Amino acid sequence: MSTHADRLSALREELARRRLDGFVVPLTDEHMSEYVGAYAQRLAWLTGFEGSAGSAVVLPAEAAIFVDGRYTLQVREQVDGSNWSYQSVPQTSVAQWLGAHAKEGARIGYDPWLHTRGWVAQATAALKAKGATLVAVETNPVDAVWPDKPLPSAARLxxxxxxxxxxxxxxxxxxxxxxxxxxxxxxxxxxxxxxxxxxxxxxxxxxxxxxxxxxxxxxxxxxxxxxxxxxxxxxxxxxxxxxxxxxxxxxxxxxxxxxxxxxxxxxxxxxxxxxxxxxxxxxxxxxxxxxxDPAVLPKAIKNAAELGGHRAAQARDGAALARFLHWLSVEAPGGGVTEISAQNRLLAFREETGALRDLSFDTISGAGPNGAVVHYRVSEESNRPLEPNSLYLVDSGGQYQDGTTDVTRTVAIGTPTAEMRDRFTRVLKGHIALATAVFPEGTRGGQLDTLARQFLWAAGLDYAHGTGHGVGAFLAVHEGPQRIAPVGGAFVGGDEPLRAGMILSNEPGYYKTGEYGIRIENLVLVEPREVPGAERKLLGFETLTFAPIDRALIDLALLTPAERAWVDAYHAKVAAIVGPQLSGEAALWFSRAVAPLEG
The missing domain is CATH 3.40.350.10 (Creatinase/prolidase N-terminal domain)
Structure with missing residues (x-):
């Protein structure tokens, strides 16, 4: 089965043999994991979609793939629209789509080891309205037609x-x-x-x-x-x-x-x-x-040892990223740097720390229009050069035994346009608004999400992803239960109260399809905040990520004095933590990159 069309045909034949009129293929494993082992990559094998979240439904005469706003562009590049219809979540769902498209009397299969009980109840109800039924399978029919399916990993604990x-x-x-x-x-x-x-x-x-x-x-x-x-x-x-x-x-x-x-x-x-x-x-x-699960909340609230390890990992990772940004400043203007060569060089700088265990996710290395693909993953086919007068977005992180990192920087290659600087500065203003927020205990992430979007909204702009996710301690880079995201959106968890000790990302962005993408991401720690005269217990954020923010993309006229002071104070802290780890030309470049804003 050399093509995805052949695989879809083979699955339909297998379903017919089992007297099933459809089957649901989620991107998860028996543990409801976001990232899964190769043996569980059924959605990618069947459709070609390589994002980290999605589902598909196969019926005898039609098939649909479901993704959220992060993958709107990616799914169209990777999945053949002549075989699959593209469905947007949360505007629709697998259960809703089945209720509209399954025929009366249809038997729709699902693997009970790959779905929650809540999903089964929703799909059952949607199908019942059409006189159709949801049928649990004993063995997954995708596995039956996947001839070279990998075995689960044999790695030791x-x-x-x-x-x-x-x-x-x-x-x-x-x-x-x-x-x-x-x-x-x-x-x-x-x-x-x-x-x-x-x-x-x-x-x-x-x-x-x-x-x-x-x-x-x-x-x-x-x-x-x-x-x-x-x-x-x-x-x-x-x-x-x-x-x-x-x-x-x-x-x-x-x-x-x-x-x-x-x-x-x-x-x-x-x-x-x-x-x-x-x-x-x-x-x-x-x-x-x-x-x-009784591990979820205590795992999210980091103890002193976990926080100490995280800070050590951030300092190490920040120096690796600074070396990369210096390298980029030297190599990219002359041409010859591509998305793949850039991400490989960044990996090499992290490996040179001697402490890297793995990346914390596949690096998002997006040049020009590829930066507008929110969760872009470069391939040999999509690999673009970093061209003059364009933007380059790199979202990356490392797994170290003492901590997990996740950081995004957007860099101007050559001279950015006035529009690029405007959009970047609006994203920066939102980032600062969230970083400096003070809020009472009991506040949910969904209540803070608006802070990061307000300056984009004022210009009629927005972004189709959450503003922040939890991060583990040498564990999952996307960790619940906390999130900073619109309540009821594609990102569950925006209704979880934030608690001191939780680590989250602060990552507003802006994406202009076909042209460029912008994101500024630091990790932040929820901590108690003392305010004189306060009548309630308050919380705020300590920024944990230390890497230069590209000064060439900041429109100083759009920043308030307080926002400029935040940038200068942030860069001063970056200088104190990362600067001592650099030497030579990298140190000279770095000193300019973190100098106070001028003008």
């Missing part, structure tokens, strides 16, 4: 030492146990991979860009736990680290173990545990408490 984790696994499980007792529960299912890695202070290499291992876990109300992971992934060091209170089982024994929980009260997260887990617990006769 590694220990995340307590001095970096800040708390032992036993302490974390004891806290969970107290919570389970308060809920009257016997155990909690952990199926999110980053929750398992955080709870047991282990990391893995089963998913590109996210240091987690394929596993399931049950944490019991006595502080013990059952961990389900392939035995050959366990070293003696990891076994010793886990200790006798963690009972070890093969990963493929998890479903059978759930079947033995008759009469038990089990916490399962409706957002993170797949429908198959709820179904197994129901069939076993367990009492289910549909509550949030």
């Amino acid at each position: 590694v220990v995340q030492p307590n001095e970096l984790a800040g708390r032992s696994s036993a302490e974390k499980r004891a806290e969970m146990a107290d919570w389970l007792v308060s809920q009257g529960a016997d155990a909690a299912v952990l199926s999110a991979l980053d929750s398992i890695a955080w709870t047991f202070n282990v990391r893995g290499a089963d998913v590109d860009r996210t240091p987690v291992a394929l596993a399931y876990a049950l944490v019991a109300a006595d502080g013990t736990a059952d961990l389900f992971v392939a035995p050959d992934k366990l070293t003696d060091e990891v076994r010793q680290h886990l200790g006798n209170a963690v009972r070890l089982h093969p990963r493929d024994a998890f479903a059978d173990h759930l079947a033995g929980l008759s009469g038990k009260t089990i916490v399962a997260d409706p957002e993170r545990a797949v429908a198959a887990i709820f179904g197994a617990l129901d069939r076993a006769g367990a009492r289910i408490l549909p509550l949030r």
